[in-house]
Amino acid sequence: METQDISYMRRALDLAVLGRGKVSPNPMVGCLIVHKNQIIGEGYHQKYGEPHAEVNAIQAVQDKSLLPDSTFYVSLEPCSHYGKTPPCADLLLKYQPKKVVICNVDVNPLVAGKGIQKLRNAGIEVQVGLLEEEGKNLNKRFFTFITKQRPYIILKWAETADGFMAKENHEPYWISNEISRMLVHKWRGEEDAILVGTNTALYDNPYLNVRSWTGRNPLRVVIDKDLKLPADLHLFDRQQDTLCYNLHKQEVHENLEYVKIKGEGFLHYFFQDLYFRKVQSILIEGGAKVLHNLLEHDLWDEIRLFRSPLTFGKGIVAPRPQGKVFEVTQLGTDSLWIYRRNL
Numbered sequence: 001m002e003t004q005d006i007s008y009m010r011r012a013l014d015l016a017v018l019g020r021g022k023v024s025p026n027p028m029v030g031c032l033i034v035h036k037n038q039i040i041g042e043g044y045h046q047k048y049g050e051p052h053a054e055v056n057a058i059q060a061v062q063d064k065s066l067l068p069d070s071t072f073y074v075s076l077e078p079c080s081h082y083g084k085t086p087p088c089a090d091l092l093l094k095y096q097p098k099k100v101v102i103c104n105v106d107v108n109p110l111v112a113g114k115g116i117q118k119l120r121n122a123g124i125e126v127q128v129g130l131l132e133e134e135g136k137n138l139n140k141r142f143f144t145f146i147t148k149q150r151p152y153i154i155l156k157w158a159e160t161a162d163g164f165m166a167k168e169n170h171e172p173y174w175i176s177n178e179i180s181r182m183l184v185h186k187w188r189g190e191e192d193a194i195l196v197g198t199n200t201a202l203y204d205n206p207y208l209n210v211r212s213w214t215g216r217n218p219l220r221v222v223i224d225k226d227l228k229l230p231a232d233l234h235l236f237d238r239q240q241d242t243l244c245y246n247l248h249k250q251e252v253h254e255n256l257e258y259v260k261i262k263g264e265g266f267l268h269y270f271f272q273d274l275y276f277r278k279v280q281s282i283l284i285e286g287g288a289k290v291l292h293n294l295l296e297h298d299l300w301d302e303i304r305l306f307r308s309p310l311t312f313g314k315g316i317v318a319p320r321p322q323g324k325v326f327e328v329t330q331l332g333t334d335s336l337w338i339y340r341r342n343l
């Protein structure tokens with residue numbers, strides 16, 4: 001691969017990012033068309049249900065007669081199926097470009113290599129896997145949702161320097177600093193759903209909305225197996241779509257749904273239900289029991305852990321993070337540790 005190819009693919013990935021928050025549950029995809037080292041067209045998937053990256057990139061090309069002598073850089077394999085839009089591979093075949101460079105193979109079973117095959121069968125040179133890791137990281141939610149048939153699971157907690165995540169009596173106490181708390185609001189706007197367990201809902205009475213940042217409010221999810229939570233909690237204020245998973249009742253109100261799940265295999269059915277609802281990612285905001293439980297069942301993809309210099313001496317013990325350290329960032333007095341699972 002030439003350095004030029006890498007720069008072009010990086011640009012295609014940057015274009016893909018522009019679709020963030022608007023294309024889910026589809027992946028973010030960018031496309032660049034290059035003719036004799038000149039970019040002649042750029043495009044990205046802008047909105048769910050609307051044209052794909054390749055369509056927009058081709059539309060941006062003024063002189064279409066240059067296309068047969070051009071190279072396409074696409075961050076995802078061109079699709080081969082009729083979804084909400086027609087197959088991009090067929091569109092490319094119409095213009096017969098010299099070469100197509102692809103970052104990731106599309107894991108969607110309707111595509112899964114068939115787009116690449118179509119292009120190769122037509123004699124087009126296809127290269128696959130350029131900046132593959134960056135692409136996988138960009139669309140980690142999409143790839144996990146399809147391959148694992150569950151949302152991308154992000155565990156989040158804050159812990160003191162001596163390893164506690166709450167006071168013993170659940171007395172509300174901020175462990176992380178203001179910058180960290182603001183960042184959590186940004187994160188809430190980036191995921192499809194946020195989950196808390198029964199104790200966190202009860203003792204913290206969270207709103208689980210986006211206040212200290214701008215963004216859309218995610219779906220609120222609470223686990224309350226025995227329906228112990230009082231109805232006057234903020235979570236049940238009907239201001240935001242909310243799901244309450246329990247063992248007893250199935251009920252639908254406007255904005256608030258009670259979902260009954262079997263006690264045995266609860267976590268499996270819980271995530272399966274979210275999958276059926278097309279929830280592609282979920283931020284788990286505690287408490288200790290939920291976090292421990294998910295770690296124990298190996299049901300997580302990423303951990304975001306705020307480490308504060310405060311000490312409690314005693315309290316509710318924070319879970320032990322697993323996986324490998326992906327990134328460490330200093331946020332004033334706190335440090336943010338991001339872990340990813342070992343693949």
Ligand code: AOF
Binds near residue numbers: 025030106
């Ligand atoms: C591409 N280029 O820009 C995107 C692709 O219902 P549709 O027609 O929008 O198809 C959605 C599927 O197409 C999606 O699940 C993924 O497999 C692929 N996305 N493919 O060639 C794009 N966004």
Ligand code: ZN
Binds near residue numbers: 053079080087089
């Ligand atoms: Zn397509």
